[in-house]
Amino acid sequence: MIAAxxxxxxxxxxxxxxxxxDLHGRPMLARQIERVSRSARIxxxxxxxxxxxxxxxxxxxxxxxxxxxxxxxxxxxLARFHAAACALSPCPEQVVRLTGDCPLADPxxxxxxxxxxxxxxxxxxSNALERRFPDGLDAExxxxxxxxxAHCEAQLPSEREHVTPFLYQRPERFRIASLRGxxxxxxxxxxxxxxxxxxxxxxxxxxxxxxxxxxxWLDVLELIEREPSLARENAAVDPSEGWRRSLAADARQRxxxx
Numbered sequence: 140m141i142a143a144x145x146x147x148x149x150x151x152x153x154x155x156x157x158x159x160x161d162l163h164g165r166p167m168l169a170r171q172i173e174r175v176s177r178s179a180r181i182x183x184x185x186x187x188x189x190x191x192x193x194x195x196x197x198x199x200x201x202x203x204x205x206x207x208x209x210x211x212x213x214x215x216x217l218a219r220f221h222a223a224a225c226a227l228s229p230c231p232e233q234v235v236r237l238t239g240d241c242p243l244a245d246p247x248x249x250x251x252x253x254x255x256x257x258x259x260x261x262x263x264x265s266n267a268l269e270r271r272f273p274d275g276l277d278a279e280x281x282x283x284x285x286x287x288x289a290h291c292e293a294q295l296p297s298e299r300e301h302v303t304p305f306l307y308q309r310p311e312r313f314r315i316a317s318l319r320g321x322x323x324x325x326x327x328x329x330x331x332x333x334x335x336x337x338x339x340x341x342x343x344x345x346x347x348x349x350x351x352x353x354x355x356w357l358d359v360l361e362l363i364e365r366e367p368s369l370a371r372e373n374a375a376v377d378p379s380e381g382w383r384r385s386l387a388a389d390a391r392q393r394x395x396x397x
Contacts, residue, residue, distance in 0.1 A: 217289060243359060271323050
């Protein structure tokens with residue numbers, strides 16, 4: 140079985156509550172679930188949120204949508220992700236990791252990554268190891284046995300918060316596969332970290348969704364090429380703030396920073 144676990148929480152540091160912000164008349168998370176549910180290769184979809192009261196609204200939305208919701212640790216995201224996978228019956232052989240700030244996620248691209256992962260007999264696969272797809276189309280596929288190893292052995296804050304670094308930073312231990320985009324489009328921001336990002340995504344949905352609710356990522360690219368001003372909506376947003384914060388926490392744990 141292939142399960143997709145979609146991480147979502149209300150307590151984003153830069154943009155609290157973003158996952159339930161309005162996106163073309165529905166919460167942003169509902170729009171992402173709508174898109175991911177079109178995947179032909181994902182057998183089960185589960186939202187993994189925290190047990191904090193702030194995330195009750197996410198659980199309520201999942202119940203309304205008929206989507207499974209697992210609640211676990213807020214800050215130890217690796218533990219939450221692993222526990223969500225373990226809660227499924229039967230236990231999945233492969234787990235797709237998605238995050239709730241990517242409402243433009245493309246199910247066909249996710250399916251392409253899953254096929255690539257299975258064909259390579261990989262432990263870990265991603266379309267973002269070498270960023271050539273727009274930021275916001277990210278997906279990862281992890282063999283469950285590799286996820287268990289990461290959960291048991293990962294120690295650094297960055298490894299616990301971001302779930303998969305323990306795997307892709309150890310190519311000597313794990314078979315790593317990368318789905319590489321044909322064009323260098325990694326500078327494009329299609330994820331939602333700040334209000335400027337949401338403004339961009341809203342404009343995309345307003346332009347494409349009414350005539351084609353199942354629009355593809357290539358449709359978004361064509362829209363931007365027709366209307367270059369769209370890509371400038373959020374061009375100033377720093378894409379690496381969260382990762383740098385995790386690395387600083389690693390350094391403090393090692394005693395390298397006060």
